[in-house]
Amino acid sequence: MPKGSPQASVNRIHGLGAECIVTDVNYDDTVRLASKTADKNDWMLVQDTAWDGYEQIPTWISQGYMTMADEAIEQLTTITEKRPTHVMLQAGVGAMAGGVLGYLSDKLGADTFKAVISEPEAANCIYRSGTSDNGSMQCVGGNLNSIMAGLACGEPNPVTWPILRNCSRAFVSVADNISATGMRILGNPLKGDTAVTSGESGAINLGLLYFLTSKPEGKTAADALGLNKDSVVLLFNTEGDTNPQRYRKLVWEGGLEITA
Template identity: 50%
Template sequence: MIKLAETKGLNIIINEKTEGVVPDYLREDELFNVTRFHESIDGYERTPLILLSDLSKELGVSKIFVKDESFRFGLNAFKALGATYAIARILCEKLSVNIEDVDFKFFRSDEVRDKIKDMVFVTATDGNHGRAVAWAANTLGCKSIVYMPKGSSITRLENIRKEGAEAEITDVNYDGAVRIAKKKADEIDGVFVQDTALPGYEKIPVWISQGYTTMAKEAFSQMKEEGVKGPTHILLQAGVGAYAGGVLGYVVNLFKDEVPKVIILEPEKADCIFKSAISDKKEPVFVTGDMDTIMAGLACGEPNPLTWPVLRDFSHAFVSCPDYVAEEGMRILASPKGDDRKIVSGESGAVGVGFLKVILENRDFCYDKKMLGFDENSVVLCFSTEGDTDPDSYKRIINKLTIKEEK
């Protein structure tokens, strides 16, 4: 790993040697049923893949694509891809059926609803995953209980309650909320549906990571339809890394000898993947404390132990970003220049575009840009993983007001 000099608060490490073994569960043939199942969910549509031509010209690259996940199932974030697939697999086990043989309609039939109506799904979330679990449970006539870390947004809490969940904000951080949820699930004989693995708890997080790959699969076929050969760079933001690791593993298997450069972005206050990458150990390193960042969806201190090895072995770079990077991205996407389409992108969704703007526009980053392999031929794919999931904070940021100024 090469650590580049810190510039404007950004810390970047380049992974010189990308090699390793991708878990079998991220092989394309293993993932066939994931997308097929998603396509059977009522209201499923591919989310838009938006080409920002004017921004690409301004920043000196060939193309910047943004996949807008604010349109996913009307939930304003991508997380339902993981939650729905995991819950489907849990129900398959309960009903002794194979995922190959069923679709979403099957789970909504009167006969099945009667068999699953007393099931309770329990989870911890900073907002999006919990809303997705609550939505899936509610849609299938089951119950859900959701725990949030201290300082969570009230709007995000209310959106989870609107899906019929019993939800509360705890006085611990994200990783503490995960432990509370696990304990509760054990006590009430509920099903713990978490997007990170714990010792002896791996099956469900694997299904969740598999679920996220639909987003990448859609993006690659949309690019193909536009006549664009695969991306040269993919920017993935990470909390525990279940989504980034799932997508990266899928990408490595799919592109084989021509794997795009994948860059992992985290908030500096919760950069557990970055810290793990820079440490000499092969094992993940934890970040503790409040992890005070506007990127609430990424405020996780303990990497998912299942996807961490994929991130460690195959990411091209790891970046620890101050909050201003995400704010920059939110504003660019909210009021794009020229003919580019507006994208409503929340704090955890916009960090990729913000990073591009900071790195590619600023002469102080010439060396970093070279090390990251960006040039006029680069085709960059970013995922805006959420819309304005905290609308007050979103408005404050795009209007450039800080909380102090507002008073």
């Protein structure tokens, strides 16, 4: 696991009887170390990002994420006759986002909704790629420090990047406090809504949606995306409280609030 992985996650892996090694490097370098170790020991590597010569398993994993999209659309039809006007997806390497967006674009039509791809500003390789002059993949190095550890990846997945590049309307680099706000909203919703215990990586888009639609600084972007009271926005929470101690710090004690 990458540098900075919470001890709670390490303990859960140990609890399953598996060995867990926390490296002193970031996610992408940890993947390379895992690949090298697998080759050395003749092990099978199951990894959701891809590189030349290692595409099949990451493709299967991204295709597996399509189940989320299929179930979401099925569930949505029981709630409203309206289709999503906006789909907001979080990205690390882009495996989940690419799989879900590919399915929805095929099922609903890529021109029927606006896709927004978000990620931590400390690991914003997808944002940099999407806003580059020629849409080529851009990488981010360093520690990639973010409370959104599940999204702290610095190198896009080449298998899914073309989907994100071609089917997304906007790419957003998001500060940690936006995600923390999303966690608090999910855990303390309006009366009648179901409370959701969400981890940092899962709450990023609700926090972003709140920021865009309620803060003056987000108005220009919200207007450009056509976000308004009639919008039907589809979000996916992909994480529970994987770090319970930090969850309480952020949700109960109000850490990392939006001050503007």
